[in-house]
Amino acid sequence: MKLRKLAVTASLAAIGLSAALTAPATYAAEEQFFPVLAYRTGAYAPNGAPWANGYVDYLKLTNARGGVNGVKIIFEECETGYATDRGVECYERLKGKHGGATVVQPLSTGITFALTEKAPVDKIPLVTAGYGRSESQDGSVFGWNFPLIGTYWMAADVLVQHIAKKEGGFDKLKGKKIALVYHDSPYGKEPIALLQERAKMHGFEVSLLPVAHPGVEQKATWLQIRQNKPDYVFLWGWGVMNSTSLKEAQATGYPREKMYGVWWAGAEPDVKDVGDGAKGYNALAMQHGAEQGSKVVKEVLEKVHAKGQGTGPKDEVGQVLYMRGLISAMLSVEGMRAAQARYGKGKRITGEQMRWGLENIVLDQKTLDGMGFGGVMRPVQTSCLDHMGSAWARIHTWDGKKWNFTSDWYQGDEKVLRPMVISTAGKYAEEKKIVRRTAEDCKK
Amino acid sequence: MAFFLETLLGGLMSGMLYSLVALGFVLIFKASGVFNFAQGAMVLFAALAMARFSEWIPGWLGIESLFVANVLAFAVAVVIMFVVAWLIERLALRHLVNQEGATLLMATLGIAYVLDGIGQTIFGSAIYKIDVGMPKEPVMMLESVFEGGILINKEDFIAALIAALLVISLSIFFQKTATGRALRAVADDHQAAQSIGIPLDRIWVIVWCVAGITALVAGIIWGSKLGVQFSLSTIALRALPVVILGGLTSVPGAIIGGLIIGVGEKLSEVYLGPFVGGGIEIWFAYMLALVFLLFRPQGLFGEKIIDRV
DSSP states (O other), X not given: OHHHHXXXXXXXXXXXXXXXXXXXXOOOTTEEEXXXXXXXXXXXXXXXXXXXXXXXXXXXHHHHTTTBTTBEEEEEEEEOTTOHHHHHHHHHHHTTGGGOBSOBOOSOHHHHHHHTTHHHHHTOOEEOTTOSOGGGGBTTTOTTEEOXXXXXXXXXXXXXXXXXXXXXXXXXXXXOEEEEEEESXXXXXXXXXXXXXXXXXXXXXXXXXXXOTTOOOOHHHHHHHHHHOOSEEEEEOOTHHHHHHHHHHHXXXXXXXXXXXXXXXXXXXXHTTTGGGGTTOEEEESSOOOOTTSHHHHHHIIIXXXXXXOSSOGGGTTSHHHHHHHHHHHHHHHHHHHHHHHHOTTSOOOHHHHHHHHTTOEEOHHHHHHTTOTTTOOOEEOOSSBSXXXXXXXXXXXXXXXXXXXXXXXXXXXXXXXXXXXXXXXHHHHHHTOOOOOHHHHHO | OXXXXXXXXXXXXXXXXXXXXXXXXXXXXXXXXXXXXTHXXXXXXXXXXXXXXXXXXXXXXXXXXXXXXXXXXXXXXXXXXXXXXXXXXXXXXXXXXXXXXXXXXXXXXXXXXXXXXXXXXXXXXXXXXXXXXXXXXXXXXXTTTSTTOEEEEHHHHHHHHHHHHHHHHXXXXXXXXXXXXXXXXXXXXXXXXXXXXXXXXXXXXXXXXXXXXXXHHHHHHHHHHHOBSGGGGGHHHHHHHHHHHHOXXXXXXXXXXXXHHHHHHHHIIIIIHHHHTSOOHHHHHHHHHHHHHHHOTTOXXXXXXXXXX
């Protein structure tokens, strides 16, 4: 009898223990989880680390400001090494942690391609500010992708507009030669469709010159450029590929003034090592440039770095890629704020609610100024159909020591971009059997 | 014609730089029978040491001369590479005497990861500069023969000369010195070499030191050209087809292999690339090496291995 009692007690204890261990963990309502997919090691670390530092510093600043209506942001970093397989592994590992991921920023077009089909299943929005699939601007098909404030088609469009302005009009582009030197990856291939479309419209010629990862061997590429003598070179590189391109341009005597990089080829790590050899090189600024004088940077230094909580070195705060990470985090935080405004201030939100928030970001100039982003960026307004929210960019030029803005603002031409986005997204929808979201769906 | 010559010369000079890295593989294999997978990591580690000390030393000692700072940084980097060589022998190789080649290969794979990690932890993972005064601007030649002349990259040309000098010195070292002969004896048979009194541990430290110096020279040249960052370690992957082609045991093989690969990849990229979408130079080098393996498995100058059954 005693033995039976003991066995029953032991079984009940085991059941109780097991229930305690397997019950869903309860999380403090005032915490929201942001996974951070980053790369601080490997070939792309010099460019990946400043972005990650800016991203994490802004999350820390948000907490230092008291969180989002009192909800604190918790985050965990996972090293992807800019490799798609490791990025997907990081996503899988983090998506269910701390009560579930709110939003994921892959910081890689390759990883974005791989996660695009997973995000709708897991109901986690992907924010890809300035990268990812260009057609994902169409929120009616890509319901979970948010290429906020810039896509590669928009970037290429602005570059073409800029050189047309320099030449004296689009009609002057006829017969001109543009060489695209690109990272041979989904990222590097993204602008090709837009450039070919614009080439058909204006009669210029585009030659495509892929560079294999990581981009340290480009001699043959630049010999071809020397032979073909293009009027302009567009550089779509990342990491060490950018500085190598500039060095090869110097070694083959191609004028840096005729080179234009995308916004991922226009930061300090791309040119510092080249120094005077990069003088005159231009790159697209995804609205912001190096912003050491901005209010938000001063606030980061005061509330995060001065308290010994800075993520990276202090002198990096305000640099181009640092600002890109910081703005990417700010856009997600504002999406969360918009979601809370609808679903309950001070409450933890779900991934679906976050998507609604990201589709309803309204940042007018007054709000941006108040947040310390005055002079850094222009207003952003997203919608269910437009997941980009802003299509402004400008050019900055390296003077041997620092980046200086050298152009007015340009806006991506919707008359060119929109039909391409709708048509390519439509093909994707057809292929994946996706039904376009209706106005009713958008309200959910 | 001028463009073909430019591509050819560019390929030859790139080839010399690949040879420099390939030499590190050949040296260690020739002297110890170990295929050193850590050669790329050694190049990165040595370059990081050189770049960071040339940056730190002027601040520490108040030196203004770039030349003096570079000489001191080079000396420190040499000492560091000697320490690395000694540690590799003490901590890894000493315990693996007479083990299978695959075991030694795996050990060097581990050494590569350790060096990559420690190097970036101590010296950082940003892009660092090595400024040894290499000229960056191009020079035009034969302008009277060809319209527009032929472009020569001065930096590549000087680098190729340095590589050639290093190769000649190493060939003399291996062929004409007692230590060189001892190194070759150890490579042939560890036990036999030990039985005639050649100290295996000392020989291994020497050969890893020489490989360390080669890595340092390669690191300085590639670092000056590309900037010092993680991708330098992947340069070793460009040297693999070179050693496959040239043979793992031949110093001249590393040179000829490097030249063939350098020229092959540049010509293929320029003349075949446009037909297949471009970006083919890396895999073309491997394909060339594999085709070679079909006909000469030991490489161009490698020793033919004959086993008695």
